[in-house]
Amino acid sequence: MINIILLGPPGAGKGTQAHRLVAERNMIQLSTGDMLREARTSGTAMGKMVADVMDRGDLVTDEIVIGLIDEKLQGDNGGGFIFDGFPRTLAQADALGALLKRSGRKLDAVIEMQVDDAALVARISGRFTCGDCGEVYHDDTKPTAKPGTCDKCGSSDLKRRADDNADSLKVRLMEYYKKTSPLIGYYYAKGDLHTVDGLAEIDTVAKSIANVLDQVRTS
Ligand code: AP5
Numbered sequence: 582m583i584n585i586i587l588l589g590p591p592g593a594g595k596g597t598q599a600h601r602l603v604a605e606r607n608m609i610q611l612s613t614g615d616m617l618r619e620a621r622t623s624g625t626a627m628g629k630m631v632a633d634v635m636d637r638g639d640l641v642t643d644e645i646v647i648g649l650i651d652e653k654l655q656g657d658n659g660g661g662f663i664f665d666g667f668p669r670t671l672a673q674a675d676a677l678g679a680l681l682k683r684s685g686r687k688l689d690a691v692i693e694m695q696v697d698d699a700a701l702v703a704r705i706s707g708r709f710t711c712g713d714c715g716e717v718y719h720d721d722t723k724p725t726a727k728p729g730t731c732d733k734c735g736s737s738d739l740k741r742r743a744d745d746n747a748d749s750l751k752v753r754l755m756e757y758y759k760k761t762s763p764l765i766g767y768y769y770a771k772g773d774l775h776t777v778d779g780l781a782e783i784d785t786v787a788k789s790i791a792n793v794l795d796q797v798r799t800s
Contacts, residue, residue: 583608583661583794584686586668586677588764589694591753592704593779594786597717598694599665601787606794607660611653613646613667615715618742620649636743638752640669640760647676654684661689669761674768690797691768692790694779698754705745712738723783 587595599610621632627645634641650667668674681687696704707720713736718725726732729739744753768774775796777789 582658583689583797584658584664584681585661585689585794585797586664586691586768587666587694588691588761588768589696589779590698590701590757590761591750592701592708593694593696594704594783595665595694596715597723597783598786598790599663600716602663602790608663609653609657609659609661610663610665611650611667612665613641613649613669614665616649616653617641617646632743636749638744638749638756640756643670643672643676647673647680650677651680654680654686658686662686668764669756671763671767674764688773690775690793691764691773692793693765693774693776694786695776696779700780701754702747702750705750706747708745709739709741711736712740 587599589595596612596614599608599612602608603610617631617635621628621635631641631645646667646669650664654662664677668677678688704719704722707722708717709720710717711731711734714731714734716731716733717723718739725739729737731737731739744750765774775793777786777793779786781789
């Protein structure tokens with residue numbers, strides 16, 4: 582069992598690669614973004630507050646997301662956890678360390694996916710996802726084989742995210758550089774950091790991640 586963090590700015594490809602690891606290695610994807618998108622549909626006051634924060638591109642409070650992860654860590658860990666979009670602040674990173682320790686687990690690798698900002702704009706503006714199975718697509722780089730139908734589950738519920746617009750993306754990038762990028766130094770100092778070229782093609786990025794996992798497994 583291997584527990585990893587996929588770390589990178591919005592649009593780096595974290596969700597895309599997490600889905601492959603789930604399919605290929607039976608790992609469990611813990612995406613705080615997906616959990617929060619589910620919470621916002623609940624119709625509660627908390628759901629409404631989360632929706633406003635996400636649509637602006639700001640970060641939801643540490644307390645809420647740490648609570649969501651804590652709950653998921655009580656469940657099955659399959660081939661290991663993939664933390665996707667979590668942690669995003671130093672407080673979340675400290676909390677994750679404590680939660681893993683408490684449950685007798687450890688973090689095996691933090692994989693930083695490096696992508697430049699210009700590519701992120703193009704990726705975010707062309708993204709759509711399947712509302713049923715969560716598969717991630719792109720108008721140019723990963724279209725569906727049959728227009729309007731998910732390749733994976735056949736659903737026609739293909740959606741674009743409310744925060745995938747130029748204004749929100751500016752805020753999301755700023756939040757990343759101010760609050761999340763310090764985690765690169767944090768995990769480097771702990772000896773957990775691995776870097777992959779996130780600008781490469783999806784299959785090539787997947788191979789680079791597989792290499793890191795093999796390296797960690799045998800070390
Ligand atoms: P979240 O859902 O985590 O969004 P994000 O981090 O902004 O990341 P994205 O989902 O936008 O991108 P990704 O890296 O997964 O890229 P993808 O694989 O889709 O968070 C949303 C919001 O929730 C936050 O803004 C915040 O408000 C809140 N939130 C979430 N977690 C939180 C936390 N821990 N604390 C506080 N607040 C939190 O790929 C993007 C596109 O590019 C796709 O179209 C894909 O097909 C394409 N693509 C992927 N890889 C490649 C490639 N190699 N080549 C070409 N195209 C590619």
